[in-house]
Amino acid sequence: MSRFRKVVLIGMLAAACGTVWAQKLPPGLGRVATPDEVKAWDIDVRPDFKGLPPGSGSVDKGLEVWEAKCASCHGVFGESNEVFQPIVGGTTAADIKAGRVKGLVAGEGRTTLMKVATLSTLWDYINRAMPWNAPKSLTTEEVYAVTAYILHLGDILPGDFVLSDQNIREVQNRMPNRYGMTTNHGMWLPTGKPDVRNTACMKNCAVDEAKVASYLPEFARDAHGNLLQQNRPVGPVRGVDTTQPPGTRPTSSSAAAAVVAAAPAATAGGSVLELATAQACTACHGVNNKIVGPGFTEIAAKYKGRADAEAYLAEKIRAGGSGVWGAVPMPPQAQLKDDDVKALARWIAAGAK
Numbered sequence: 001m002s003r004f005r006k007v008v009l010i011g012m013l014a015a016a017c018g019t020v021w022a023q024k025l026p027p028g029l030g031r032v033a034t035p036d037e038v039k040a041w042d043i044d045v046r047p048d049f050k051g052l053p054p055g056s057g058s059v060d061k062g063l064e065v066w067e068a069k070c071a072s073c074h075g076v077f078g079e080s081n082e083v084f085q086p087i088v089g090g091t092t093a094a095d096i097k098a099g100r101v102k103g104l105v106a107g108e109g110r111t112t113l114m115k116v117a118t119l120s121t122l123w124d125y126i127n128r129a130m131p132w133n134a135p136k137s138l139t140t141e142e143v144y145a146v147t148a149y150i151l152h153l154g155d156i157l158p159g160d161f162v163l164s165d166q167n168i169r170e171v172q173n174r175m176p177n178r179y180g181m182t183t184n185h186g187m188w189l190p191t192g193k194p195d196v197r198n199t200a201c202m203k204n205c206a207v208d209e210a211k212v213a214s215y216l217p218e219f220a221r222d223a224h225g226n227l228l229q230q231n232r233p234v235g236p237v238r239g240v241d242t243t244q245p246p247g248t249r250p251t252s253s254s255a256a257a258a259v260v261a262a263a264p265a266a267t268a269g270g271s272v273l274e275l276a277t278a279q280a281c282t283a284c285h286g287v288n289n290k291i292v293g294p295g296f297t298e299i300a301a302k303y304k305g306r307a308d309a310e311a312y313l314a315e316k317i318r319a320g321g322s323g324v325w326g327a328v329p330m331p332p333q334a335q336l337k338d339d340d341v342k343a344l345a346r347w348i349a350a351g352a353k
């Protein structure tokens with residue numbers, strides 16, 4: 001290609017790709033994001049619904065989405081307290097009318113529908129973060145539908161409702177806690193009332209040691225596995241080692257060790273673990289520890305010596321189930337190929353090594 005044509009072509013490409021490509025970054029700083037990359041990240045929906053994609057979804061369709069993708073963790077009626085606090089409950093017809101949730105003021109538990117003031121927040125959160133084991137996997141219709149279904153569970157919408165970008169503003173006017181949000185504080189306005197007070201002091205200052213006033217009760221400490229193992233080994237140490245007594249501070253090295261223990265082994269047998277990770281099994285199962293469901297080695301131990309363990313586990317992986325390890329159900333894994341189901345079952349039965 002002649003030099004001239006090359007230059008013209010590059011010029012045309014730059015013009016076609018818009019202005020961002022024309023920007024130059026200093027060397028060593030990567031490259032400017034493409035318009036498509038920016039579009040993929042730019043998904044926030046604001047309180048005035050700016051950013052909400054056009055579309056709609058019915059309560060009926062939301063029921064299907066809920067049962068297939070949400071109920072295993074949040075309960076059939078959004079009432080479960082197992083994995084997270086309940087989504088639904090604690091709101092009344094009077095609250096919907098008043099726009100303030102009475103139970104919240106009275107301190108009776110806190111469900112999502114009691115707290116959330118802006119419907120955009122609910123839509124946006126589900127769209128970007130749920131289901132927990134497969135975020136951003138829902139279609140726009142599914143997000144509208146499942147949001148409508150949650151609102152139906154809270155008696156905010158009737159069962160034949162179709163939620164859409166056209167009517168969402170009217171539905172906002174029925175949110176039980178729509179007047180419950182305040183912006184009159186220091187987190188919002190620099191002139192607002194701060195949450196904490198600090199006295200300016202330059203010398204001989206009284207040092208107040210921070211005191212922890214309460215801990216999780218003993219029986220609940222380790223209920224969802226070692227929280228430390230579920231944190232990333234970067235930055236300051238986050239999370240507590242729930243296998244240790246309250247007040248024991250994890251060191252950065254014990255945090256790193258815990259994470260390595262929980263992480264996929266990069267050895268020969270690692271490929272089935274990679275499959276389990278790619279299929280999001282590991283969002284709910286640690287190799288050794290319980291997260292939402294039991295650790296894989298715990299499952300192996302339970303069925304050790306059982307002749308048909310592999311076939312039994314394969315069927316459980318395919319069809320899901322509940323009641324063997326607790327109340328939280330395992331959702332069916334219909335997306336898995338037969339060979340993958342078998343490989344996973346064989347690997348788990350053999351001790352997940």
Ligand code: HEC
Nearest residue numbers: 069070072073083084111112125126130131132133146292
């Ligand atoms: C594997 C378990 C799991 C599944 C499946 C799941 N969630 Fe969640 N969900 C969670 C957890 C854990 C949190 C809390 C996350 C956090 O605070 O970081 C949460 C939080 C939420 C919240 C925010 C609650 C609040 O008050 O902050 C909503 C709304 C929600 N989920 C909706 C859904 C919907 C809708 C689905 C199905 C499309 C779904 N979830 C599927 C585990 C799950």
Ligand code: HEC
Nearest residue numbers: 279281284292293316321322323324325326328329330344
């Ligand atoms: C949303 C969370 C979740 C996901 C995702 C998940 N599981 Fe489970 N799994 C569970 C729960 C909860 C149980 C316990 C069910 C019970 O008590 O019967 C369980 C149980 C199991 C069992 C034991 C069944 C028994 O009867 O003892 C196996 C095996 C299993 N899961 C494998 C997998 C595999 C493989 C994947 C990925 C393809 C997977 N799970 C994905 C939550 C999950």
